[in-house]
Amino acid sequence: MLKIWIQAARLRTLPLSVSGIITGTALAIKEGLFDGVIFTLAILTTLGFQVLSNFANDYGDGIKGTDNHERIGPKRVLQSGLLTAQQLKRGMTITVILTLVAALLLIYRAFGSQNYAYFLLFLVLGIVSIIAAIKYTVGQSAYGYRALGDVFVFVFFGLLAVVGSYFLYSHQLHGWVWFPAISIGLLSTAVLNLNNMRDLQSDQKAHKITLPILLGIRRAKMYHYTLLLLAYASAFVYFYFTATKFYHYLPLLAFLPILQHTKTVMHNQQPQHLDPELKKVAISTFLFAVLFFITLLF
Numbered sequence: 001m002l003k004i005w006i007q008a009a010r011l012r013t014l015p016l017s018v019s020g021i022i023t024g025t026a027l028a029i030k031e032g033l034f035d036g037v038i039f040t041l042a043i044l045t046t047l048g049f050q051v052l053s054n055f056a057n058d059y060g061d062g063i064k065g066t067d068n069h070e071r072i073g074p075k076r077v078l079q080s081g082l083l084t085a086q087q088l089k090r091g092m093t094i095t096v097i098l099t100l101v102a103a104l105l106l107i108y109r110a111f112g113s114q115n116y117a118y119f120l121l122f123l124v125l126g127i128v129s130i131i132a133a134i135k136y137t138v139g140q141s142a143y144g145y146r147a148l149g150d151v152f153v154f155v156f157f158g159l160l161a162v163v164g165s166y167f168l169y170s171h172q173l174h175g176w177v178w179f180p181a182i183s184i185g186l187l188s189t190a191v192l193n194l195n196n197m198r199d200l201q202s203d204q205k206a207h208k209i210t211l212p213i214l215l216g217i218r219r220a221k222m223y224h225y226t227l228l229l230l231a232y233a234s235a236f237v238y239f240y241f242t243a244t245k246f247y248h249y250l251p252l253l254a255f256l257p258i259l260q261h262t263k264t265v266m267h268n269q270q271p272q273h274l275d276p277e278l279k280k281v282a283i284s285t286f287l288f289a290v291l292f293f294i295t296l297l298f
Contacts, residue, residue, distance in 0.1 A: 005091065008077040010054045016191060016282040017050035018043055019289035020161020020184045026293040027162070027177050028169035035169060041106035042165050045126070048099030049156075052092060053133035059088040060137025060144075096130055110168040118171065125164065129156060145208045153192045158185015179238035180292065186231035187285040191278055193224050194265075198274040221265055228258055228281075235288070248295050254288035 021042045028034055062078030063085055077083040083091075103126040111118045132152055136144040143152065162181035167173060196203065196210040197220050203210055212220035232255050239249050261280050268274060 004077055004082045008055060008058055008083060008088070008091070009051045012279065012282070013054060014047060014050055015286040016188060017157065018046050019188070019285050020157055020181070021046050021165045022286075022289040022293050023180050023184055024162040024165030024177075025169070026289075026296040027166045027180065029293070030296040031170065033169040035109070037109050038106065038168050041102055041109060042168065045099060045102040045106050046161065048095060048102055049129050049133050052095040052099060052130065053136060055088055055092045055095060056134045057137045057144075059085060059092065060139075060142060062088075092134070099130065100126065106168070111171075115171075122164070122168075125160065129160070132156060144210075147209045147211050147214055149192055149196075150189050150211055154185040154189045157188035158182060176238060176242055179234045183231045183235040183238075184285065184289065186227045186234070187281060187288070190224055190227040190231070191281050191285070193220065193227065194274055194278050194281060197221070197224070197265075198271045198278070200271065224265060225262060228255075228262065231255075232258075247298075250295050251288050251291040254284045254291060257284050 058076045107122045196212045
């Protein structure tokens with residue numbers, strides 16, 4: 001049974017989910033503001049959000065019939081009959097509770113009991129994140145079925161993850177933190193776009209509206225290239241204006257695998273061949289975050 005729940009948690013999605021936290025922490029380290037407890041709790045909270053989203057996605061797509069025998073990619077646990085809808089709902093409930101506990105501990109560690117305004121702000125953001133993770137595919141008004149998933153991923157995986165985690169350490173903001181946040185957000189959105197291009201045919205049959213369905217595959221590919229190019233440009237601008245050592249540019253090496261990736265997407269005619277490309281962009285995003293962390297650490 002544990003193996004089934006691990007399958008439902010989709011471990012391959014977890015490195016991408018923590019990339020924003022690693023990047024935001026690196027920005028704090030640059031200013032000498034690192035706190036190991038905040039970092040650990042932020043990682044645990046983010047993993048909780050991601051696992052909850054994965055459970056909810058499995059549940060929502062499963063009961064709507066979007067996940068079926070025609071779907072490309074890893075089999076879902078509800079679709080495969082490995083877990084029932086009721087079991088997934090219980091798993092979601094437990095995950096919500098554990099994530100809220102981690103979030104409360106994180107917020108208290110960052111702001112204590114003195115700064116009520118920041119405490120309440122981040123508590124609200126945590127609750128909104130939980131609702132957003134569930135409503136992506138669950139319910140009649142699921143925004144993932146209305147071509148709004150890209151906005152969610154950009155805001156929550158990019159802007160909120162990077163800028164929010166940086167704020168937990170610093171209690172302040174400056175303009176430069178938005179550039180790596182935009183890069184992480186755009187790269188994460190590119191992963192979702194790949195997923196939606198791969199699933200275009202099955203999503204059409206299930207009446208799930210995504211951007212590739214609205215744009216068509218050719219324009220969806222152009223949109224994909226734009227996301228990747230802007231992600232690189234935003235990162236380059238940050239390093240150009242803030243780097244003081246040559247090795248501060250090392251995170252840009254994470255974009256090298258993406259060059260080959262764009263060629264693969266350009267010439268792709270078989271949706272199933274896009275599945276390995278998701279991992280390529282996700283790992284490149286995680287690599288960017290890790291290299292960013294290392295360069296600012298030293």
